[in-house]
Amino acid sequence: MALRADWLPALTAFESAARHQNFAHAAEELHLTASAVSHHVRKLESRLGVALFQRHARGVSLTAEGRQLADAAGTALADVDGVLRSLRGARDDEGRVRITTLHSLTYTWLLPRLPAFTQAHPGIALSVDTEIALTRFDDGGPDLGIRHGPGHWPGLTAHFLMDEALFPVTSPEYAAAAGIGGAADLTRHPLIADHARQGWHDWFRAAHVHGAKFEERYTFSDTTDAMKAAAAGLGIALARSWIAVPYLQGGELVRLPVPSMPARWGYYAVYPAHRRLRPAAQVFLDWLLDTARDG
Template sequence: MVLRPDWLPALSAFESAARHQNFAHAAEELNLTASAVSHHVRKLESRLGVVLFQRHARGVTLTAEGRRLADASGSALADMEGALRTLRGDRDEEHRVRITTLHSLTYTWLMPRLPDFAAKHPGIRLSFDTESALTRFDEGGPDLGIRHGPGHWPGLASHRLMDETLFPVASPRMVGFDAIEVAADIARVPLIIDHARQGWHDWFRFADVHGANLDERYSFSDTTDALIAAANGLGAALARERVVVPYLADGRLVALPGPRLPARWSYHIVWPAHRRLRPAAQVFVDWLLSVPID
């Protein structure tokens, strides 16, 4: 079958509808009406002689045939977008990926793994934004982000990257370190907190330590600062498993007695649901999902 030029609008409407699983969202992306998107899809179904979507009260879902066409059309349109950027002379931006993420995760977990990415993909340039405020994914903004949270954000596609646990740590130089033998003893030393949703009260409850008068003496907005404060002997910190690894490895911090508390939130890779990841960004996402977590 020869692909005629007049098929392109219908294929474009179908690809957007398949990506969103929603005709109205596709219409918003393409500056069309939902009925126009529906018309394009029905026209494509008629020409192909197959049903591409199952329609139901809550929206639409792809059929097996629809999924095959969605995979092919999405890949083809992404390739075309890449070629157009190159023809416009936008070579640098074509191979640059902008990532918004947490400073603590970048510094301790991501940075040690980046040489592997650089060796495998030397042509891709990476730009990181580690501001604490949630970045808007506007046009010209970041391609993707790594967020710590419940996994659901309005307007964003989300893919779970890894879970984590929380446990207490302190420097061997901390006053009172040698007297800590059980979890209850930690309540007797100065405590360091950050702005995480789970904190010392959650951990002591999980450790079955009740009624302790906690001295939360130092507070930091950033997890990295909290761990550095602990490494300098100011008190005990409640560490995140993924972030504390280098501090434990070089002995600046030591795990204290007590259980590991499963975190309510996980790390997720996110990107705008209304647009496809550019090829270079997709390469970075695929690499993130392939690297060893521990």
């Protein structure tokens, strides 16, 4: 027997009634009346020539035939609903860009600039992931990422965004009391470090302070926390130029009168080399490149 389209309302009503074992609850779920649900079920029973429910004073219960049909109808309708949700989700995702990046760069550089992107492209939604672990670009994963490094990663296309410099910073109150006049003076103060590949050893070498003995009293996994620690007066942190901007502008941190060091690595926008970016992701990448170029 071929399934005709006019069977679908009756099957939908029956499947809901079978799940609830109650016509009134099924009616509420389907925005129908209980009598309409009952009518659909009786129509289905008439067409099939079997009783699907046993009706009694306390309500209804499925017959053996009803249980068999309920199992099949429930599975089929769930499958259809899953496909519909997937199709709707795929349509909705066309306008969403998934980005993976660093928490510190998101907080200090990306977020202050995102209102300009949203104003220019109000139809594009963004999902930003700032997990510490290096994200893999699997199917269903991020569209693109912002990475800090040498600029080449296996299997990824990389677009240069910006370089940075490293320089010591501390809170204004600490700086006023520290009496620092040169790079060697920093060895007498508690230093704040993060897990970046370049740190205080590199900076002292670049500042020509050789064989320096110093104490990295505080170490943080994220540069944002290192900046906050310095702003709290815990000591002196080695700041990255783009990450330090809001702290310097807000007066939470000040640069010390000592040399700056060019960073060995920069920031890059990356995505899988084998996969063309979706239109919305390409729009975001173009904006990202223009914004980084403007500073």
